[in-house]
Amino acid sequence: MHYEGDIYRPPSEAYSLIVQATVGCTHNKCTFCPNYKAEKFRLKPFETVFEDLLEARAYYGYVERVFFADGDVFCMSTDKLMRLLDAVRELFPECVRVGVYSRASQILGKSDDELRRLLDAGLGILYVGAESGSDEVLRRVNKGETADDIVEAVQKAESAGLKTSVTFISGLGGRELIEEHAVRTGEMISAMGATYVGLLTLLLMPQAPIFADVQSGKFVQLSPHEALDELEIMLENTNCVKETILRSNHASNWLELKGTLPNDKERLLDRVRRAKNDPGMLKAGNRRRL
Numbered sequence: 001m002h003y004e005g006d007i008y009r010p011p012s013e014a015y016s017l018i019v020q021a022t023v024g025c026t027h028n029k030c031t032f033c034p035n036y037k038a039e040k041f042r043l044k045p046f047e048t049v050f051e052d053l054l055e056a057r058a059y060y061g062y063v064e065r066v067f068f069a070d071g072d073v074f075c076m077s078t079d080k081l082m083r084l085l086d087a088v089r090e091l092f093p094e095c096v097r098v099g100v101y102s103r104a105s106q107i108l109g110k111s112d113d114e115l116r117r118l119l120d121a122g123l124g125i126l127y128v129g130a131e132s133g134s135d136e137v138l139r140r141v142n143k144g145e146t147a148d149d150i151v152e153a154v155q156k157a158e159s160a161g162l163k164t165s166v167t168f169i170s171g172l173g174g175r176e177l178i179e180e181h182a183v184r185t186g187e188m189i190s191a192m193g194a195t196y197v198g199l200l201t202l203l204l205m206p207q208a209p210i211f212a213d214v215q216s217g218k219f220v221q222l223s224p225h226e227a228l229d230e231l232e233i234m235l236e237n238t239n240c241v242k243e244t245i246l247r248s249n250h251a252s253n254w255l256e257l258k259g260t261l262p263n264d265k266e267r268l269l270d271r272v273r274r275a276k277n278d279p280g281m282l283k284a285g286n287r288r289r290l
Helices: 046-059 078-091 104-108 112-120 135-140 147-159 178-192 210-216 224-236 265-277
Strands: 017-020 065-069 097-102 123-131 163-170 196-201 244-247 258-261
Touching: 017 046, 046 078, 078 097, 078 112, 097 104, 104 123, 104 147, 112 123, 112 147, 123 147, 135 178, 147 163, 147 178, 163 178, 163 224, 178 224, 224 265, 258 265
Parallel strands: 017 065, 065 097, 097 123, 123 163, 163 196, 196 244
Antiparallel strands: 244 258
């Protein structure tokens, strides 16, 4: 397999065939992200990707899901994406879903017809990093997209039949913007109608530009109790109409949550409130690692 650099994939793709179709990230400017800093974004030649698919076909007897890495594979033209999806259908007829990472701008750059064509060809899910529903938080972390961009993109993909899995990062606004981040994120979750929402908690690595702000005192990380306060505010501000599966079971999280909004909102809130009074419910700090 022609892997280059570190390969990243969503937690839900742990048992998928991972094939690298791009190297790096098209944006690569988010201050909280340590990934891809040593790589310049580029598409890998189709022939190289196809060789990897052929090698995997020879090795694996059954492949239910395929995930094309790295970041932002959805930046490819529809014709190039269709070529990848056609190759998967040819070599892995048993495959039920192909997934990729996407930025909001890349979804908005494709027509409704293109999205439906990709869906019909086997693309089943887009992973979108929203990070926050607050434009101020997004500006500070140099996300390069607005909350409205992200909501519109997720709604567009879901309307075309493509499932979306959208991630948010607890603590991304720091202590200064804890309420702003929580309220706006809850509102965004309600408005966009994603199939899945995943909550992560900010973990700092020296390679991430925001690390210097923490060391200088410009950015103050949340304590475990403050992270629960933020989570409580976020859930209180959700008012989902469309059912959304919510998970807070990433390795970085202090507290695991599993449920569906709006049905499980009060149960999830109750668990958060109990955890605020029972530190034993929280994950030990040495288990919060990637």
